[in-house]
Amino acid sequence: MDSPGRTVAVLGGTGPQGRGLARRFAQAGLHVVLGSRAAERAEKAAAELSEVTGGHVEGASNAGAAAAGDIVLVVVPWDGHGELLESLKGELAGKIVVDCVNPLGFDKQGAYALPVPEGSATQQAAAILTESRVVGAFHNVSAVLLEDPEVESVDTDVLVLGDDREATDAVQALADAVPGMRGIYAGRIRNAHQVEALTANLISINRRYEAHAGVRVTDV
Numbered sequence: 001m002d003s004p005g006r007t008v009a010v011l012g013g014t015g016p017q018g019r020g021l022a023r024r025f026a027q028a029g030l031h032v033v034l035g036s037r038a039a040e041r042a043e044k045a046a047a048e049l050s051e052v053t054g055g056h057v058e059g060a061s062n063a064g065a066a067a068a069g070d071i072v073l074v075v076v077p078w079d080g081h082g083e084l085l086e087s088l089k090g091e092l093a094g095k096i097v098v099d100c101v102n103p104l105g106f107d108k109q110g111a112y113a114l115p116v117p118e119g120s121a122t123q124q125a126a127a128i129l130t131e132s133r134v135v136g137a138f139h140n141v142s143a144v145l146l147e148d149p150e151v152e153s154v155d156t157d158v159l160v161l162g163d164d165r166e167a168t169d170a171v172q173a174l175a176d177a178v179p180g181m182r183g184i185y186a187g188r189i190r191n192a193h194q195v196e197a198l199t200a201n202l203i204s205i206n207r208r209y210e211a212h213a214g215v216r217v218t219d220v
Contacts, residue, residue: 008174009069011035011062011084012076014045017100020146021073021138024154026055028177033058035065052149066091071098071174073138074125078103078114081121085128093131096167098174099192100138102199110204113197122161122192135162135171136192137183140199142212153180156214160185161192184217 008025012018013034022032026049034049034057036042042059049057058068066072066088072095076084081101085092101121103114118124122136137160145151158175160183162168172183186195198215205213 006070006170007031007033007068009033009035009065009072011065011072011074011088013059013065014041015075015077016143016147017138017141018073018075019045019049020143021075021100021141022057023049023053024146024178024181025174026050026053026057028179029055030174030177031056031058033060033065033068035060035062037062039064063088063091066095069095071096071170073098073100075100075138077101078121082124082128085125089129089131092129095132096170097125097129097132097134098138098171099125099134099136102139102196104200104203110207111200113193113200116193119190120192120196122189122196126189133162133164133167134189135160135164135167136189136195137161137171137175139196140202140215141181142206142214145212145214154178154214155180155216157182157184157217159195159215159217161187161189161195163188184220 010018014036034042034046039061046057046059099122126134175181175183
């Protein structure tokens with residue numbers, strides 16, 4: 001299953017990570033719909049992205065974006081994750097839903113992974129969206145690199161997790177559409193916790209080395 005040609009919706013598309021992913025998908029020629037709690041804010045951000053990328057970007061409420069997307073990325077703060085997905089079960093039924101959320105806490109020692117009753121944000125999404133095809137991906141990609149117009153190639157692998165082979169293939173193809181990115185199947189949804197938690201390690205690496213580190217898988 002190929003992703004290029006599909007409409008990609010980004011819930012939480014006005015935050016740094018969501019806006020950065022939307023920028024890269026628009027540059028790759030995909031039709032993108034930005035979602036936000038406030039449709040007006042999404043429409044403004046979409047107009048700006050359309051202008052700078054020359055791509056096809058629209059703005060809508062999160063519900064409107066969820067309804068419009070063939071593949072829907074969830075890029076919202078962890079504290080509103082479950083509530084948002086509960087409210088969009090109808091709009092997301094039958095769709096490929098890509099959970100990109102990292103449940104992290106921060107204190108004086110830095111970032112750390114938060115416990116999630118279901119095991120991970122991706123597993124929580126799958127438990128709520130029982131009629132959707134839930135995949136975990138794009139957890140470890142630097143928002144700074146995604147948003148930087150001077151960065152032409154985002155050189156990182158995207159670890160893709162899911163129990164539906166057709167859906168994970170589609171999300172791998174979505175990652176492959178961005179120059180420098182490569183989608184890599186990384187296991188079933190039950191393995192999502194360590195991929196989400198790895199972001200805390202990358203934040204520590206970035207602070208120590210003043211970098212924007214990502215993940216590369218060797219020998220694949």
